[in-house]
Amino acid sequence: MFENIKIAVLIPCHNEEVSIAKVVSDFKQALPEAGIYVFDNNSSDHTVREALSAGAQVRRETQQGKGHVVRRMFRDIDADLYLMVDGDDTYDAGLAPDMIKLAMSGPYDLVNCIRRESGDAAYRDGHRFGNRLLTGVVRRIFGNRILDMLSGYKVFSRRFVKSFPALSTGFDIETELTVHTLELSMPATHIEGSYRGRAEGSESKLRTYHDGWRILMLIIRLVRHERPMVFFGTLAGLLAITALLLIWPVIVTYLDTGLVPRFPTAFLSMGIMLLASLSVFTGTILDTVTRGRKELRMLTYLQYPPPLYVPSECAESSAIRPADKDSLHTRNNDLLGQMWRFGLVGIVGYIVNAGLVESLVLNMGPIRAQMLAFPAAVSVTWWLNRTFTFGASQHGIHQEWLRYVLANMLGWAANNGAYLWMIFSIPMAYRHPALAVAVGSLAGMVLNFSASRLIVFKKIRQIR
Incomplete structure (x- = not known):
């Protein structure tokens, strides 16, 4: 045979x-x-x-x-x-x-x-x-x-x-x-x-x-070896968030009083932010090294001829393949690219949210202003993520929007929880609610990305 x-x-x-x-x-x-x-x-x-x-x-x-x-x-x-x-x-x-x-x-x-x-x-x-x-x-x-x-x-x-x-x-x-x-x-x-x-x-x-x-x-x-930008980029993000959480009370105190009473905290935050920057540089350098190693392995692989080709319709009919095979090679399945695009969309969402809040706060107060601004920002980010970050899912447009809203309730809880804490805990945030919006947007972004990628815009059925 x-x-x-x-x-x-x-x-x-x-x-x-x-x-x-x-x-x-x-x-x-x-x-x-x-x-x-x-x-x-x-x-x-x-x-x-x-x-x-x-x-x-x-x-x-x-x-x-x-x-x-x-x-x-x-x-x-x-x-x-x-x-x-x-x-x-x-x-x-x-x-x-x-x-x-x-x-x-x-x-x-x-x-x-x-x-x-x-x-x-x-x-x-x-x-x-x-x-x-x-x-x-x-x-x-x-x-x-x-x-x-x-x-x-x-x-x-x-x-x-x-x-x-x-x-x-x-x-x-x-x-x-x-x-x-x-x-x-x-x-x-x-x-x-x-x-x-x-x-x-x-x-x-x-x-x-x-x-x-x-x-x-x-x-x-x-x-770490094959996806250094993902590994070190994630590490840099966690370090940057830690640094921002540490320095935020120091910044607020300085804006209120013009004094910096906690120098050790400021220095610690600066050191952590430097580590985040070094992580980004490390990931960038190792990404180039990884590409060179991958090219070397590919050259070794190409030195040998392919297996003998013998067509067999019966054999091909018994093969099992993941669904939507062609879509596996599209740019929307690049995790790192999705993270960057989602971050950019998040910035746009913040601008929409903060702009509406600032324009409405004098007449409505910060709470009711946020109640109107948040759904508008959600709709804008849904449309941008659908066309720019992940691509459309297999669901109808109305069902997809509803799934997006429901899935992002996790992010909504984190977003608005952080917003309310800032408003009632820090006087400057009450006077300038855009600062509270920034903290809330950052807290909700991580949960929003996971929910959007795994629930709303998921196109490939996981076969186990």
């Missing part, structure tokens, strides 16, 4: 004597042309003996951790297509030919198996929740093209394997594989397959909380 290509089945193992022989036999039957490689990772049982007796080629990796094993497999084995599967007999070997055909029909650099539970013991509740949480975080930050990130059943092309740096050491290697795919915009697709519980006497090596924490820390490190 696959005589013209070299296929390698890679099975990382640690203490899998109960199931490894069956896994090797099943894949030899499913892919008789493939080489079966078992990489043992310091097993203390008879995993090696069982794998050899089943006819596999056994290699050893002494550094403990799945990441070390994957790095060794990718370095040592040369093939056209690589099928990687766990050695615990939880995946269906009969799906392997379809995955290989699908990889060749694209051709695709990654074919990922989406796990469909076929038994009560397939997933622990902690594993299920952690998988959804971590996959969702990665899809939000790096892109929405990969489903079931932590699946252990995948097919890779040669150019994927040989361009993959493999820096992780443990189960977080699955996250690194996903981010590598997304960062180089590799062709990827999915296929659904059954996922059953482990055989009796076999125990999972995945520690729910320990490994989940490691994966979460890896995601944060990858954001």
Whole structure:
């Protein structure tokens, strides 16, 4: 069936004597042309003996951790297509030919198996929740093209394997594989397959909380390395907000009395603001460095030919893809760009709100003036966010406006709560309510952005 290509089945193992022989036999039957490689990772049982007796080629990796094993497999084995599967007999070997055909029909650099539970013991509740949480975080930050990130059943092309740096050491290697795919915009697709519980006497090596924490820390490190402007820009924003909250009472006192009685607070605020500025500069510099590293990885990736192209309508029909695939490449899904555009729209909203309040305050007072100015500012920002920041959603225009108003009630509570506190606590804010509007707008902007992006203007349905 696959005589013209070299296929390698890679099975990382640690203490899998109960199931490894069956896994090797099943894949030899499913892919008789493939080489079966078992990489043992310091097993203390008879995993090696069982794998050899089943006819596999056994290699050893002494550094403990799945990441070390994957790095060794990718370095040592040369093939056209690589099928990687766990050695615990939880995946269906009969799906392997379809995955290989699908990889060749694209051709695709990654074919990922989406796990469909076929038994009560397939997933622990902690594993299920952690998988959804971590996959969702990665899809939000790096892109929405990969489903079931932590699946252990995948097919890779040669150019994927040989361009993959493999820096992780443990189960977080699955996250690194996903981010590598997304960062180089590799062709990827999915296929659904059954996922059953482990055989009796076999125990999972995945520690729910320990490994989940490691994966979460890896995601944060990858954001810092691959999205430095997002990471350091967010840090700069938090530092700037802290500095403004500290210096605000000092400014108010100075405007009222002409004195600065709290020099330590002023100096602390200035130092924090300098750190915010340094964070922005750091993010800008590292963004250039990241681009250079990405270009180098792309050049390495392009040194290798694509997989053999063999059209297959049956294979393509079994592929699963996220909805609205074309929209994934539009500028509106750039998180950093959305944040900047949303900030600009927020400034416009502040100008509208403050201008109306200042023009109405003499006749109506600050409270009733804000009651009229706030809905007007909300309508203006909705229209600007719809056309400039996020793009129109799939809802009708009236329903979208209503969802925008309802979703922004969170921001409204923060906005007006801060506004009222300023009005009744600081005499200058009562005389010049534009100052109170500024504080309220800043407090509500964070909640407004999250609600607008995740609820109102969300266009891609999250598939889990």
